[in-house]
Amino acid sequence: MRGMVMPMPMRMPMPMPMPTPPTDALLRREDARLLCGAGQFVGDLRPPGLLQAVFVRSAHAHGRLRGVMADAARALPGVVAVFTEADLPGLALPAVNPLIQPLDLPSGTLLGSGLVAAVGAPLALVVALDPAIARQAADLVWLDIDELPPLLDGAATPPVARVQWSSGSLPDRPATAQVQIALPRVAPAPLEPRAALMHWLPADGGGQTLLAWCATQTPSRARQMLATSLCLPLAQVQVVAPDVGGAFGGKAAIGPEELLLAHAARRLGAPLCWLATRMEDLASAPQGRASSASGQIWLAADGAVQAIHATFTFKLGHWLTYSALVPTRNAARIVPGPYRVAHVLAQGDCRMSNAAAVGLYRGAGRPEAAILLERLIDEAARQSGQDPLTLRRRQVWPATALPAALPSGDRLDAMDLPGLLDKAAELFDYAGWRRRQAQIRQADAHAGQTNPPLLIGIGIGLYVEPCGQGLESATLTALPGGRYRLATGATAQGQGRETAYAALAAPLLGCTPADIEVLHGDTRHCPPGIGALASRSTAIGGSAVLRAAQQLRQMLDGGAARPCEVAVEHHAEHEAWAAGCVMVALQIEAETGELTVLDLAWVDDAGTVLHPALLKGQLLGGLAQGLGQALMERIVYDDQGQLLTGSLMDYALPRAADMPPVRLASHNTKSAANPLGAKGVGEAGCIGVPAALLNAVDDALAPLGRRAPDFPLTAERLWRVLQA
Numbered sequence: 001m002r003g004m005v006m007p008m009p010m011r012m013p014m015p016m017p018m019p020t021p022p023t024d025a026l027l028r029r030e031d032a033r034l035l036c037g038a039g040q041f042v043g044d045l046r047p048p049g050l051l052q053a054v055f056v057r058s059a060h061a062h063g064r065l066r067g068v069m070a071d072a073a074r075a076l077p078g079v080v081a082v083f084t085e086a087d088l089p090g091l092a093l094p095a096v097n098p099l100i101q102p103l104d105l106p107s108g109t110l111l112g113s114g115l116v117a118a119v120g121a122p123l124a125l126v127v128a129l130d131p132a133i134a135r136q137a138a139d140l141v142w143l144d145i146d147e148l149p150p151l152l153d154g155a156a157t158p159p160v161a162r163v164q165w166s167s168g169s170l171p172d173r174p175a176t177a178q179v180q181i182a183l184p185r186v187a188p189a190p191l192e193p194r195a196a197l198m199h200w201l202p203a204d205g206g207g208q209t210l211l212a213w214c215a216t217q218t219p220s221r222a223r224q225m226l227a228t229s230l231c232l233p234l235a236q237v238q239v240v241a242p243d244v245g246g247a248f249g250g251k252a253a254i255g256p257e258e259l260l261l262a263h264a265a266r267r268l269g270a271p272l273c274w275l276a277t278r279m280e281d282l283a284s285a286p287q288g289r290a291s292s293a294s295g296q297i298w299l300a301a302d303g304a305v306q307a308i309h310a311t312f313t314f315k316l317g318h319w320l321t322y323s324a325l326v327p328t329r330n331a332a333r334i335v336p337g338p339y340r341v342a343h344v345l346a347q348g349d350c351r352m353s354n355a356a357a358v359g360l361y362r363g364a365g366r367p368e369a370a371i372l373l374e375r376l377i378d379e380a381a382r383q384s385g386q387d388p389l390t391l392r393r394r395q396v397w398p399a400t401a402l403p404a405a406l407p408s409g410d411r412l413d414a415m416d417l418p419g420l421l422d423k424a425a426e427l428f429d430y431a432g433w434r435r436r437q438a439q440i441r442q443a444d445a446h447a448g449q450t451n452p453p454l455l456i457g458i459g460i461g462l463y464v465e466p467c468g469q470g471l472e473s474a475t476l477t478a479l480p481g482g483r484y485r486l487a488t489g490a491t492a493q494g495q496g497r498e499t500a501y502a503a504l505a506a507p508l509l510g511c512t513p514a515d516i517e518v519l520h521g522d523t524r525h526c527p528p529g530i531g532a533l534a535s536r537s538t539a540i541g542g543s544a545v546l547r548a549a550q551q552l553r554q555m556l557d558g559g560a561a562r563p564c565e566v567a568v569e570h571h572a573e574h575e576a577w578a579a580g581c582v583m584v585a586l587q588i589e590a591e592t593g594e595l596t597v598l599d600l601a602w603v604d605d606a607g608t609v610l611h612p613a614l615l616k617g618q619l620l621g622g623l624a625q626g627l628g629q630a631l632m633e634r635i636v637y638d639d640q641g642q643l644l645t646g647s648l649m650d651y652a653l654p655r656a657a658d659m660p661p662v663r664l665a666s667h668n669t670k671s672a673a674n675p676l677g678a679k680g681v682g683e684a685g686c687i688g689v690p691a692a693l694l695n696a697v698d699d700a701l702a703p704l705g706r707r708a709p710d711f712p713l714t715a716e717r718l719w720r721v722l723q724a
Contacts, residue, residue, distance in 0.1 A: 070140075076137045093108055093319055099325045166346070179372065218491070288362070331346075332408070452590065460695060602689075622682060
């Protein structure tokens with residue numbers, strides 16, 4: 001059989017840089033170059049002697065690889081090499097963060113070691129003088145595969161890891177309500193697909209060093225993983241993350257492709273570049289969610305929540321990303337979320353399947369927990385005859401009781417959950433929407449409409465969001481002439497990190513943000529850090545910047561001469577937790593199943609806010625992504641493990657026209673977990689929005705005795721429910 005080769009889009013010439021507008025006219029300092037086409041991405045790099053790489057990928061989901069026939073590809077003019085498992089044998093898969101123990105790691109190598117494990121898995125690497133030749137040659141590589149039945153996401157495969165914790169004991173009686181939820185696979189789909197360029201250079205004192213340009217969220221982690229795979233000391237590996245066009249968790253760690261690229265570049269002695277196509281990313285990049293959740297909730301005689309039991313199952317695909325276990329761990333440890341419940345049992349397990357890997361995706365376990373908990377609260381309210389908002393108000397933690405230890409052992413941060421609910425209800429006009437809904441239903445009943453043409457639903461999504469652990473670092477230098485250089489271990493993929501950090505440090509240093517140069521993403525010039533994960537960069541990275549600026553100010557006030565420098569590592573002793581409440585009203589057209597969001601109000605608690613415009617951008621961006629997951633996005637494999645959503649003709653992403661009317665407000669409480677008082681906000685839209693939408697759909701269908709289908713809540717799925 002012929003291997004799978006993803007088409008390469010035409011490369012357009014880079015536009016000429018335009019004059020930079022004055023910085024005071026910009027919303028973000030990054031916009032001066034990014035909006036004028038003057039950014040520098042991996043695909044813009046052209047070192048002398050650059051070669052291009054294309055991966056030959058499996059077209060089968062499962063099988064034994066009997067052989068790779070590459071003679072025709074090697075004979076094509078312009079082809080430099082074709083690497084197979086025989087040429088690069090035994091290279092280990094990337095390391096996995098062992099957050100859950102015991103962990104039964106699957107075996108395998110970067111090129112499969114004779115086993116085909118998923119559609120899109122790399123089985124050979126073609127190197128040529130230009131990408132067109134590389135793709136032509138890759139199409140000439142033939143793979144001899146004996147097909148085997150695939151293990152699908154729904155198969156009962158053994159778990160590779162499990163987590164469980166409990167507090168108190170569950171009641172020995174039937175639950176008040178129970179729910180089951182399936183969250184399909186989704187694609188991170190950043191504007192820039194994955195990309196890497198590996199360049200070996202002579203080292204001082206002999207030998208070689210690796211300069212790795214990677215579109216990554218975690219340069220320090222990528223450096224460690226490359227050094228381990230190549231058996232090199234860290235000092236001989238430099239990773240640079242230039243401008244990165246989005247990530248959303250899909251670039252949280254390097255994968256088999258980057259490691260293979262580094263080994264092949266060393267073998268060839270020439271710089272080697274790989275630029276993934278959109279179709280290649282949809283087939284083989286780490287995906288998100290791929291989970292199911294079930295839960296039970298018990299109410300006491302007085303109507304309060306007595307106990308919750310939550311179970312999560314994550315399908316992790318055919319290999320484990322570095323953070324593959326994070327969503328399972330997060331989902332289980334968040335339960336019971338914002339609710340004060342004494343008796344809790346939370347369980348989670350991770351299982352493999354013959355599909356693309358599943359790793360971090362904006363939220364990483366937080367949406368799974370929030371969606372399950374919010375559905376349970378709504379179901380319990382319905383079964384007990386309570387208003388859903390009333391039940392939430394009586395069950396949330398009071399502000400005076402926080403911070404407090406959760407049953408899982410985590411420490412819930414300072415926040416005002418009753419205040420969030422009240423402010424959201426006021427902003428949304430919850431009472432008014434309930435009156436309008438009741439009037440419409442009464443009018444339908446009076447008119448004898450047993451199947452009304454329009455169904456109105458109201459939903460609430462209350463959530464809490466842990467915002468990352470560990471350390472971040474900052475090095476701040478006072479330069480001659482009143483200027484400063486700030487180097488951070490945090491990274492940026494479009495969030496406006498340079499703008500935020502310069503705005504934070506400038507008042508402490510007595511200068512303007514324009515006087516501060518911000519460096520990030522380069523392991524040679526920046527201190528080590530974890531990177532842009534878990535909405536941690538302001539709470540932890542910003543706290544490192546704060547402390548560095550305070551210390552440098554003290555040095556200068558004490559008479560220190562320029563240039564002088566301070567280096568700070570900020571360790572988060574406790575985790576900041578953000579919170580928020582989304583309320584939504586929607587209508588469903590019974591004849592077609594078409595869903596229209598009529599109103600959406602969202603009140604968030606991001607703690608100390610450094611830059612309101614950046615905050616708003618993160619909220620709206622997260623909202624769009626949460627809307628996409630809830631209403632349209634789904635990676636689909638058939639019963640043979642073949643990918644059916646391999647292009648943007650088949651995989652739906654939200655567009656500007658899909659955005660609903662939105663009203664935003666804040667009800668901020670300073671975090672007690674860091675000196676800045678900041679909390680994360682980048683993932684919040686993917687947490688609260690899907691929960692609110694699912695509850696609203698279920699509320700709309702309830703008078704007909706119907707239940708909301710699983711995500712995505714497409715018109716076709718809703719129509720089928722209405723016709724059942």
